[in-house]
Each structure stands twice: as C-alpha cells, then as structure tokens.
Amino acid sequence: MIPKRIIRTAGIVCAASLLTAALGMPATAASTTKGVSVFFIGGKPTDPFWSIVKKGAEAAGKAVTAAGGSVTWLGPQNYDSLGADVAALIRQAIFSKAQALVVPDWVPAAEDAQIKAAIKAHIPVVIVNAGGIEAAKATGALTYVGTDENLAGIAAEKHFGAHGVKRVLCVNTGPGNSNYESRCAGVKAGIESKGGVMKTLWMDMSKFGDINAVKTQVQMKLKNNRDLDGVITMGADDADSAAAAITSFGKIRKISLGSFDLTNKSVVNRIDAGTQLFAVDQQPYLQGYQATSIVWQYVQYGIKPATSPLLTGPAIVDKSNVHQAKFGSSVGTR
Numbered sequence: 045m046i047p048k049r050i051i052r053t054a055g056i057v058c059a060a061s062l063l064t065a066a067l068g069m070p071a072t073a074a075s076t077t078k079g080v081s082v083f084f085i086g087g088k089p090t091d092p093f094w095s096i097v098k099k100g101a102e103a104a105g106k107a108v109t110a111a112g113g114s115v116t117w118l119g120p121q122n123y124d125s126l127g128a129d130v131a132a133l134i135r136q137a138i139f140s141k142a143q144a145l146v147v148p149d150w151v152p153a154a155e156d157a158q159i160k161a162a163i164k165a166h167i168p169v170v171i172v173n174a175g176g177i178e179a180a181k182a183t184g185a186l187t188y189v190g191t192d193e194n195l196a197g198i199a200a201e202k203h204f205g206a207h208g209v210k211r212v213l214c215v216n217t218g219p220g221n222s223n224y225e226s227r228c229a230g231v232k233a234g235i236e237s238k239g240g241v242m243k244t245l246w247m248d249m250s251k252f253g254d255i256n257a258v259k260t261q262v263q264m265k266l267k268n269n270r271d272l273d274g275v276i277t278m279g280a281d282d283a284d285s286a287a288a289a290i291t292s293f294g295k296i297r298k299i300s301l302g303s304f305d306l307t308n309k310s311v312v313n314r315i316d317a318g319t320q321l322f323a324v325d326q327q328p329y330l331q332g333y334q335a336t337s338i339v340w341q342y343v344q345y346g347i348k349p350a351t352s353p354l355l356t357g358p359a360i361v362d363k364s365n366v367h368q369a370k371f372g373s374s375v376g377t378r
Contacts, residue, residue: 079112080343083137085147086119092307100332108340127154134158144168144339149175159183172335174223177353189335191326191357193223197230199358203322209274209300210240217247224278258285276302280311312373315366326357329377
C-alpha cells in the first residue's frame with residue numbers, strides 16, 4: 045500500500061507506516077539532463093549496520109545532488125515480514141517515479157517479481173548486500189555490490205580452524221534470510237570438510253538484536269552441548285549477547301567468539317581486548333557508496349563498471365589489524 049500522506053521535515057521524508065529518509069534533495073521527476081532520482085532500500089532505522097550503509101549512500105549522494113538529482117532512503121520499521129515489506133517498498137519506489145533503484149534481495153521469493161517489475165518500468169537496479177551476482181542475473185539487475193556470503197562463512201571457519209576451534213555454534217537470527225543462510229552454510233562446509241562439527245541455533249527474526257533472548261538461547265545451547273568451543277553470530281548486536289553468554293561460563297571452558305560485521309564499538313573493543321577472536325567485515329559504508337554511485341552514473345552518464353560483481357568483502361578483522369578498524373568504528377564508517 046502506498047502511503048497517501050508524506051510529511052517533510054528537516055530533510056526527512058516520513059511515510060505513515062514506512063521510514064523514508066531523504067538523503068539529498070527532495071525527489072523530483074527528472075531527465076538525465078536535469079538529474080536522477082535514486083531510491084535506496086535498506087534496513088530498519090535502528091539497525092546499526094544499515095546506518096553505516098546509509099552514511100555511504102549519503103556520501104555518494106552529494107555528487108547526485110550536485111548534478112541536480114536526489115537520493116531517497118526507504119526502509120521497513122522492523123524485520124517481522126521482511127520480504128513482503130521490501131516488495132511493498134519497491135512498489136512505492138516505482139509509484140514515486142524512481143529513475144534508479146538500489147535494493148537488497150533478502151527474500152527472493154517475495155522480492156524478485158517486484159525487482160523485475162521495476163526493471164520492466166525502465167528503472168535500472170543494483171542489487172546490494174544480499175543475493176549476490178546470482179540475484180542480479182536472475183532479475184536482470186545491472187550488477188551486485190556486496191560481499192560473497194558463502195566465502196565469508198568459509199573465511200570465518202578458516203580463522204576458527206587456525207586457532208584450533210573445531211565445533212562451532214552458528215547463531216542464525218534470520219531464518220530464510222539469504223545472507224544468513226549462506227554464512228552458516230559456508231561455515232558448515234568448511235568446518236565439516238576438516239572433520240569438525242557445526243550446529244545451528246535458529247531464532248525468529250523478531251529476536252534479532254534482542255540481547256536477553258539471544259543470550260538466553262546461546263547459554264542453553266552451550267550448556268546442552270558441552271563440546272562446542274566456538275560461537276559465531278550474524279551481527280554485532282547478537283555478538284554482544286553471545287559474549288555475555290560465554291562470559292557466564294567463566295573459566296569452566298574456553299569458547300571462542302566470532303561475528304559477522306563489526307558495526308558497533310563493542311566488537312572492536314572485544315577483539316582488541318582478546319575476548320573476541322575475530323569479525324568478518326563486509327564494509328557496509330562501501331556498499332552504500334558504490335551501489336549509489338554505480339546506479340546513478342549508469343543513468344546519468346551511461347557509465348557502467350566492467351567488473352561484476354563488485355565485492356566489498358569478506359575481510360577478517362582480528363588482533364593483528366583491529367587498530368586500523370578502530371578509527372573507522374569511531375567515526376561510524378566501519
């Protein structure tokens with residue numbers, strides 16, 4: 045449903061049930077000679093990862109607005125019905141006369157038809173963060189900007205393995221999310237190929253970022269599986285929960301912690317202190333910046349990178365290089 049009323053205040057566009065934050069000038073119907081209206085669909089407003097993606101999009105948006113265009117940010121209020129909500133946001137972008145679109149393909153079954161509808165409406169699309177180059181090919185999008193999540197999982201397993209960790213719990217707070225499924229699959233493939241074991245803790249997406257719920261479930265899993273010697277989470281907030289759960293075991297047993305993403309300061313602080321082994325970084329700021337730049341330049345000037353996909357990760361942040369990551373974290377770009 046397209047909101048009937050939009051309120052503009054202090055540069056932010058607020059829709060009745062959807063967050064619509066304008067990153068640049070207000071969106072207008074424009075030709076390539078007058079500027080391009082770019083719509084960027086991201087995560088919920090309280091998600092720290094997507095706040096960093098948005099900063100990257102804002103930085104790229106300065107060039108868009110300087111050329112007379114605009115970048116409009118759309119996002120769901122929560123992740124309870126992610127696929128359906130993103131599909132609705134794509135329809136909103138089409139209805140709003142977007143001339144370019146950036147969108148994660150989190151739930152292909154719900155989103156792909158709408159992505160194809162946008163392309164059919166002559167709106168070039170860049171897939172960002174989720175779906176990979178496979179999603180770009182399947183939908184007809186220009187390219188994919190983000191990490192390879194399966195390779196990210198394998199990279200995590202290799203780092204665990206290098207430190208003697210053989211039995212890992214993968215905490216998945218987003219069953220059905222293509223990113224998370226691929227991450228756990230990568231860890232599983234890598235660790236099992238070396239005779240290790242991976243178990244999965246499945247939690248409803250509504251529990252994403254719920255510190256107490258995730259902590260309690262991780263504690264129970266570790267208590268009932270005393271051979272587990274590693275835990276990896278899908279995000280920084282869930283890593284905080286897992287760290288608290290691991291701490292509750294005190295010196296009873298050694299359990300190493302890894303996480304995907306380092307989008308809060310506590311992750312880099314734990315790595316620096318030696319209480320978290322590593323994080324797998326996908327550089328969300330770069331995802332926002334590059335995806336916005338690519339789709340805008342394609343519409344505005346007909347420019348398209350020769351390399352596809354454009355990978356922003358995976359990269360391991362551990363004790364050896366955490367100080368380099370600390371500054372980026374302090375200014376909100378890592």
